[in-house]
Amino acid sequence: MSKLNPPKIRVHLITGFLGTGKTTALRSLMAQKDPAEQWLIVVNEFGEIGIDGAVLGDNGIPVAEISGGCLCCAAGAQMGQTLDTMLRQNRPDRIMIEASGLAHAAGVIDELKAPAFRDRLDIAAVFTVVDPRQFINPEFARNPLYQDQIGVCDVLLASKTDLCSPEELAQFRKRAATLFPPKALIAEVEQAQAQIAWLDTPVVEKPRYRIKALPDNTQGFQSQGYTFPAGQNFDGERLCRFFDELPSLAQGLVRAKGVFQVMDTWVWLNWTDGAWGANQVSWRRDSRFELIAKQFDSDEVYRRLQAALEA
Structure with missing residues (x-):
C-alpha cells in the first residue's frame, strides 16, 4: 500500500447495557494486545473500573474520553473532532471505541461512516456485551435501545455466565441462534474475558x-x-x-x-x-x-x- 493510499484503520465498537462488563472486556483485550500493534481508545463513559483520560492501566495506549450523552447524539460532533485530533497525532493500527450503555449503537456506526472518515476507517467486528439474564427478559427485549445494541453487532458476547442457571443459558442460546441477521460469533464468558482473536472475526458474507x-x-x-x-x-x-x-x-x-x-x-x-x-x-x-x-x-x-x- 502506497503512502498516498495508506491502509484503513480497523475500528471496533464495544457496546452493551450498563453494567454488562464493557470496560472489563476492553481491558481483557488490551492485556492480550501484540506490543507491536498500535491502538487508540475512545470511551464515552467512566467504566466500572475507571479510566483516567490519558492511559488505561499501564499500557501507555492513548485514550480520549467523551463525556456527556450518547456518542451519536449530544456528543456526536465531539466524537468526530476527538477522532480527527487523535488521528493527526497518532498512526494507529486499531481503534477501540467503548460506547456508553445508553448509546444508540447504529448512530455511532453512522458517525464512523461519515465522509470525513470513510476513506480512513474500516468498521471491523462490532461487539455487544450482554447479560444472558437480561437478554431473555421480555422487558429488555422490547427496549428499543437494547434492540439497537443487539442488532448492530457482529460478535455477541455473553458475560456473567457464572451467575446464570443452566436453564437461563439454554434460553439464551436458543434465542441468540435465531437472531436475524445472524451473528458472526456468539461467545459465552465469565467476567467479560474476551479473546484477542475475536477482533479478527470475519464479517463479510458471501453474495x-x-x-x-x-x-x-x-x-x-x-x-x-x-x-x-x-x-x-x-x-x-x-x-x-x-x-x-x-x-x-x-x-x-x-x-x-x-x-x-x-x-x-x-x-x-x-x-x-x-x-x-x-x-x-x-x-x-x-x-x-x-x-x-x-x-x-x-x-x-x-x-x-x-x-x-x-x-
Whole structure:
C-alpha cells in the first residue's frame, strides 16, 4: 500500500447495557494486545473500573474520553473532532471505541461512516456485551435501545455466565441462534474475558448463502440468502413491489425477511402468514434477504432483488 493510499484503520465498537462488563472486556483485550500493534481508545463513559483520560492501566495506549450523552447524539460532533485530533497525532493500527450503555449503537456506526472518515476507517467486528439474564427478559427485549445494541453487532458476547442457571443459558442460546441477521460469533464468558482473536472475526458474507438453521426441514423446503454491500441503496417502491410479488416467485413460501439500506436508512422487512411489514433496524453491515419455500428460482429472485436497487 502506497503512502498516498495508506491502509484503513480497523475500528471496533464495544457496546452493551450498563453494567454488562464493557470496560472489563476492553481491558481483557488490551492485556492480550501484540506490543507491536498500535491502538487508540475512545470511551464515552467512566467504566466500572475507571479510566483516567490519558492511559488505561499501564499500557501507555492513548485514550480520549467523551463525556456527556450518547456518542451519536449530544456528543456526536465531539466524537468526530476527538477522532480527527487523535488521528493527526497518532498512526494507529486499531481503534477501540467503548460506547456508553445508553448509546444508540447504529448512530455511532453512522458517525464512523461519515465522509470525513470513510476513506480512513474500516468498521471491523462490532461487539455487544450482554447479560444472558437480561437478554431473555421480555422487558429488555422490547427496549428499543437494547434492540439497537443487539442488532448492530457482529460478535455477541455473553458475560456473567457464572451467575446464570443452566436453564437461563439454554434460553439464551436458543434465542441468540435465531437472531436475524445472524451473528458472526456468539461467545459465552465469565467476567467479560474476551479473546484477542475475536477482533479478527470475519464479517463479510458471501453474495449467496444457505440458511444455516432450517428447523424440521423434512418436507422438501429449500432456502437461500443473498447479501449486498453497504452503500448500495434499494429503491423503496421497487422493494415493496418485490415483497408484494413474493408469493408468485416462491411456491409454498413460508418465510421471507431481510434488512435493506433504503435512502441511507436501514429497514427490516418481514413476510409471514401472507402479509409483510417494515420497521427500522440498527444493522449496518450489509443488506440481506432470506427466504424459505417449497420451490423457487434462485437466479430469478436474485435478478428481482438487483432490479430493486436504485439506478
